[in-house]
Amino acid sequence: MIEIKNLNKAFGDRKVVNDVSFVFETGKTNLVIGESGSGKTTILKMMVGLHVPDSGDVEYDGRSFTHSSEKEKQEVRKEIGMLFQGGALFDSLTIEQNVAFPLDMFTEMSSEEKTERVNFCLQKVNLEGRNKLYPAELSGGMKKRAALARAIANNPKYLFCDEPNSGLDPKTSLVIDALIKDVTLEFGMTTVVITHDMNSVMEIGQNILFLYKGNMWWQGNNKEILTTDNQEILDFVYASEFLKQLKPRK
Amino acid sequence: MKLFYHTGKYFLLLKRVFGKPEKISVYYKQILHEIDSLGIGSLGLIAIISVFMGGVITIQSAYNFTSPFIPLYAVGLGTRESIVLEFSPTIISLILAGKVGSNIASEIGTMRISEQIDALEIMGINSAGYLILPKIAAAMFINPFLIVISMFLGVLGGYVMGVATGACTSYEYIFGIQSFFVPFNIYYSLTKTIVFAFIITSVAGYQGYYTSGGALEVGKASTRSVVYNSILILIMNLVITQIMLVG
Numbered sequence: 001m002i003e004i005k006n007l008n009k010a011f012g013d014r015k016v017v018n019d020v021s022f023v024f025e026t027g028k029t030n031l032v033i034g035e036s037g038s039g040k041t042t043i044l045k046m047m048v049g050l051h052v053p054d055s056g057d058v059e060y061d062g063r064s065f066t067h068s069s070e071k072e073k074q075e076v077r078k079e080i081g082m083l084f085q086g087g088a089l090f091d092s093l094t095i096e097q098n099v100a101f102p103l104d105m106f107t108e109m110s111s112e113e114k115t116e117r118v119n120f121c122l123q124k125v126n127l128e129g130r131n132k133l134y135p136a137e138l139s140g141g142m143k144k145r146a147a148l149a150r151a152i153a154n155n156p157k158y159l160f161c162d163e164p165n166s167g168l169d170p171k172t173s174l175v176i177d178a179l180i181k182d183v184t185l186e187f188g189m190t191t192v193v194i195t196h197d198m199n200s201v202m203e204i205g206q207n208i209l210f211l212y213k214g215n216m217w218w219q220g221n222n223k224e225i226l227t228t229d230n231q232e233i234l235d236f237v238y239a240s241e242f243l244k245q246l247k248p249r250k
Numbered sequence: 251m252k253l254f255y256h257t258g259k260y261f262l263l264l265k266r267v268f269g270k271p272e273k274i275s276v277y278y279k280q281i282l283h284e285i286d287s288l289g290i291g292s293l294g295l296i297a298i299i300s301v302f303m304g305g306v307i308t309i310q311s312a313y314n315f316t317s318p319f320i321p322l323y324a325v326g327l328g329t330r331e332s333i334v335l336e337f338s339p340t341i342i343s344l345i346l347a348g349k350v351g352s353n354i355a356s357e358i359g360t361m362r363i364s365e366q367i368d369a370l371e372i373m374g375i376n377s378a379g380y381l382i383l384p385k386i387a388a389a390m391f392i393n394p395f396l397i398v399i400s401m402f403l404g405v406l407g408g409y410v411m412g413v414a415t416g417a418c419t420s421y422e423y424i425f426g427i428q429s430f431f432v433p434f435n436i437y438y439s440l441t442k443t444i445v446f447a448f449i450i451t452s453v454a455g456y457q458g459y460y461t462s463g464g465a466l467e468v469g470k471a472s473t474r475s476v477v478y479n480s481i482l483i484l485i486m487n488l489v490i491t492q493i494m495l496v497g
């Protein structure tokens with residue numbers, strides 16, 4: 001369980017995150033949704049310590065993170081897997097070396113065990129056989145998937161995904177969503193997924209935080225989101241005319 | 251004021267660079283990799299420059315030593331001393347500051363803006379140490395070898411071109427490069443080289459590590475690293491010379 005408490009963040013004098021509190025539950029896929037620029041990535045970066053919040057706290061299973069020492073932060077981070085919005089693959093390393101990187105760094109696995117684990121992860125994201133390619137040789141969606149493979153390589157306790165589906169076709173999107181949901185359940189991870197893809201919301205929205213202009217606006221799950229009468233959510237969920245026709249009537 | 255700010259930030263970064271490594275074996279592999287890319291990769295350039303500069307130094311010395319009171323073996327002696335004391339350690343280091351320094355700054359800068367450094371941090375890795383320490387260690391180890399090779403090739407270049415152009419005879423040159431040899435000068439040169447290697451890699455690492463923005467800023471960081479490195483090398487050259495040769 002990860003709990004964020006009263007997080008605040010401003011860049012210069014522009015307030016980007018305004019007093020947001022939420023509980024991300026273990027074994028569930030927790031979603032952060034909201035329109036572009038609403039502060040989703042900023043919240044995620046505060047949760048992992050890449051941005052320092054102006055005030056507030058983040059707790060990992062009761063361990064205070066934001067106000068802990070650099071050393072304690074590193075200990076928590078060894079249990080974190082993260083998929084960046086841009087992938088952030090190491091471009092001097094092949095896909096295989098990228099996925100093996102956390103294993104090289106933090107485990108004593110033999111090279112056979114590593115190869116096996118790497119192939120397992122690559123196969124999960126439909127990239128089997130692409131081991132020797134460099135990030136520059138991949139398409140945008142393939143980079144995303146390779147980065148996801150790296151994020152789950154070392155069986156993290158906490159998994160953060162910043163828009164795992166952007167740039168993917170609908171079918172691959174579903175595969176990735178299913179993968180995230182499966183590993184979360186199977187390994188009892190606490191997973192936080194940022195998305196603005198309504199398909200993902202319906203597929204894996206077990207616990208949703210909706211942000212509106214940096215404010216925590218609504219929370220619930222994928223069933224409740226269809227029936228809320230909160231106007232900003234309705235605008236977000238039924239963005240297109242086509243979807244509006246599908247809106248269930250009460 | 252800005253100078254103090256950056257000096258402070260630089261030393262704070264160095265403190266992180268020399269923090270405890272996560273895994274020695276990974277660092278070890280990185281160091282070997284950097285020795286190859288920073289050191290061996292510069293060998294060709296250094297060889298060409300050294301041979302030609304050695305040749306020019308010889309021809310110029312012979313051109314200037316027209317007085318009958320200066321024996322002709324002074325050409326070989328002068329060439330050797332210029333190369334050992336100044337050309338190889340300082341000029342080659344300045345060239346490496348351009349080649350290796352800008353390379354390091356843009357590599358690390360690109361990793362910063364594409365969030366690769368953040369990705370390292372998230373994994374719980376000391377990114378400053380992982381990225382910069384192997385480069386510092388590799389350069390401090392391999393640059394003395396590069397400089398010794400440069401000295402050798404410079405003197406050889408002087409011989410070949412001096413004899414070929416008739417600036418001096420083979421006998422005089424060889425006699426010259428063997429006379430009045432002071433081993434301490436080599437020690438002085440290599441000390442300079444090692445200090446310069448540290449400056450080049452750490453300053454370039456600093457510039458790259460604190461890049462923010464986009465591709466434009468990576469270019470600027472790379473330029474800044476060359477400028478600051480050159481200035482620092484020239485200043486340290488003066489300081490070390492004063493301490494070791496005079497003081």
Ligand SMILES: Nc1ncnc2c1ncn2[C@@H]1O[C@H](COP(=O)(O)OP(=O)(O)OP(=O)(O)O)[C@@H](O)[C@H]1O
Nearest residue numbers: 011016034035036037038039040041042043085196
């Ligand atoms: N490093 C930064 N410096 C200044 N402003 C920033 C910085 N990072 C983000 N912002 C600003 O904070 C706001 C929220 O950004 P954020 O990246 O959190 O949005 P987001 O919800 O992730 O959007 P998207 O869905 O487009 O990724 C934006 O208006 C952005 O301009």
Ligand SMILES: [Mg+2]
Nearest residue numbers: 040041085162
């Ligand atoms: Mg974002």
